[in-house]
Amino acid sequence: MRCMTLASELQERGIEVHFISQYLPEIMRNRISGQGFFIHNLTRENASKPVSEEFANSHEHWLATSWQDDARQTADILNEIGDVEWLIIDHYGLDYRWESQLRAFPGSIMVIDDLVDRQHDCDILLDQVYGHTSSDYSRLTPQKAKILTGPEYVLLRPEFAAYREKAMAHRLVSGPPERVLICIGGSDENRITEKLVGELSVHGQLEQIDIITGLTGITNKDLQKVSKIHDKRIILHGFDANMAELMTQADIAIMSAGGTTWERMCVGLPGIVIVIAEHQREIANSLADNGLQYVADLSNGNLSDIQVLLDKLQNKSEFIKMSQLCSNLIDGLGVKKVVEEMLA
Secondary structure (H helix, E strand, C coil): CHHHHHHHHHHHCCCCCEEEECCCCHHHHHHHHHCCCEEEECCCCCCCCCCCCCCCCCCHHHCCCCHHHHHHHHHHHHHHHCCCCEEEECCCCCCHHHHHHHHHCCCEEEEECCCCCCCCCCCEEEECCCCCCHHHHCCCCCCCCEEEECHHHCCCCHHHHHHHHHHHHHHHHCCCCCEEEEECCCCCCCCHHHHHHHHHCCCCCCCEEEEECHHHCCCCHHHHHHHHHHCCCEEEECCCCCHHHHHHHCCEEEEECCHHHHHHHHCCCCEEEECCCHHHHHHHHHHHHCCCCEEECCCCCCCHHHHHHHHHCCCHHHHHHHHHHHHHHCCCCHHHHHHHHHHC
């Protein structure tokens, strides 16, 4: 999603944008092409397996092929496109080796990363993570590279900034939290959404529970059944839901750690975060330590934490405090700042 946001801002400025990718779900392909971007596919046919090296990228196994083969295929596509001014890389499985191979092409390279665990050969490095600084990358990037770090540069779609004033006004005058937004993201392989629905359905103070079904699809049978039979307060929203509007209308969000965290903060929406991927835990806990969210520990499969944290946010002063801290951190203008750095 962050690449789509960046692509849209570039397109607004009259710049042609191409996506190069391995397999993408059809719903994502349609969304990319529907916004006027070009899509180029990397193939797996005759692909070589990843090569084991002494200092190999520990995330390289996320590639469908070796980095060498990935770089070769990407180079072929760049030759077809011609006159590429910027190559933007957003993949944990790639590092300086891949990037150096593509230096043969004119233009500049920008890397989007947040793991701070491998070297890069780039002109700009973007890390949107709270608490990360340029010094974290001093030994991982060329000396001439421009390092953009922190929430100031979070890539959010413009509608989040547009909804900020309305959202914050709603938070100040609303009564006890009554509307919850659930967004676990991805395919929700652990079926966390269903478990949350079961837990929240007994919470009498909630008037409405909005659920983003995302890549699970709006026809998810289990959620549909819950929505239609078990609890009429539950409303399902598909992949194309207006997240900025839903977050503005909601009082509390329960969601996985990830990009939606920054969207939530931009509109001052207090949140309870569920850590899905282990690499998200440190950042999630750091945000919680600074009053920007609560983190629910579901490692033992027990959802009782959710009810306890919801009850905490029934306290109006606690609710407003978290809301204002979130809004103060993210202004929603990060994508414009990044593009201005690219074009400077």
